[in-house]
Amino acid sequence: MLKQYNYVGPPEIRAQLNSVRMSRPVNTHQALLHQIELLTAEFNDGPYLTVTFIIDTEGHLHICDRHQEHVACALGRPVLSAGEITFALQHADYYIERITNQSTGYCPEPASWQAVDSALRRLEIHYPDFFEPAYDFRRCLHCAQINLIKDNYYICAVCETDLPAFWNCDQKE
Structure with missing residues (x-):
């Protein structure tokens, strides 16, 4: 069974869902x-x-305007993956140039690629073999800030505390 990710981002963004329609x-x-x-x-x-995407818990792709938050695209529901997809037009058809798991609202792990691959396979479109770039996220155990890990640097950008080696974004403290 694939891992589900709940929304872990700021509550004020989640509060804006009342006026949003799910794709x-x-x-x-x-x-x-x-x-x-x-x-x-x-x-x-x-x-x-470039669009915002989520894979819902049934394994279906949803795409929204890039300026729309992932939590809005998912209507606040759990997802199997989330990020951004860049489509390119070639010979009157589209292909996927790039896919990332960049979502600080859900913080999906690179392993969520399995759900993306499964959803895209049904669409008869050319796409990459993995997230590029693939991001890792960690929540600081000291200040609760969500951090995007860069260059394997596991130090909180806010309070400079060491970050855990394993995904923990669903922990609040």
Whole structure:
């Protein structure tokens, strides 16, 4: 069974969910193209489109505008993975240029790639073999700040306390 991640980000962001509508699951190539077209029509920035994504607990992909929080994309529900996907247009079709697990609201581990791979396999789209970049997150046991680990530096960016070696973002203290 795949690990589920609950929202661990700031409560004030979660409080904004009242006015948000969850995206529809993207389960087919046609559904994916439709969602991309909706987003590119609204935010036409060129041949690349970066979106917020979540994989819901049923294993379905949901994509939203990049400026929308992951917790809003998931309506506050648990996820199997979350991050950002960059789509690129080539020969009148899209492929996935890059996928990351960058979500400080859910802090999914790189191992959540398994859920992403399973969801994308159904969509008949070319995509990378793993998260690039893949991020690790840790909650500081001293000040409770969530930290994005860079260069294997396990020191809290706020209070400079050593961070745990293992994922602990769901711990509050």
